Amino acid sequence: MKASDVKTMTQDELTDELAKLKKEQFNLRFQRATGQLENTARVRKVRRDIARIKTISRLKAGEAKA
Template sequence: MTKIADIRAKTVDELQAQLLDLRKEQFNLRFQRATGQLEATGRVRVVRRDIARIKFVLSERRRSAAQQSKA
């Protein structure tokens, strides 16, 4: 589980790369669940929440950049 402070400390490029890695992992976990090979069932929840945290921080940064450009 990634903490929100750790996510906020990263750059946009790092966050996008981490988001891509997490989405690949999420796909693999879903595939494992469908084939009955999933052992770490709790990992699905952790990955889903980490994706949500990263998307939240990215949207926060987009909003703040848009507000600064208007001002």
């Protein structure tokens, strides 16, 4: 997911996407613990996407207050 894609999303869409990524991160963590994880790079990508969404969400919330 690119930052430009995230910036075009509404606050509700960001919240939904964040919930989806958190669920995926949870599942990936279990797959890694049980040895079933095949694509280890996906863990890093999901973590970065979560951080990206949180950052853009906070920026948008700050703009809404101002």
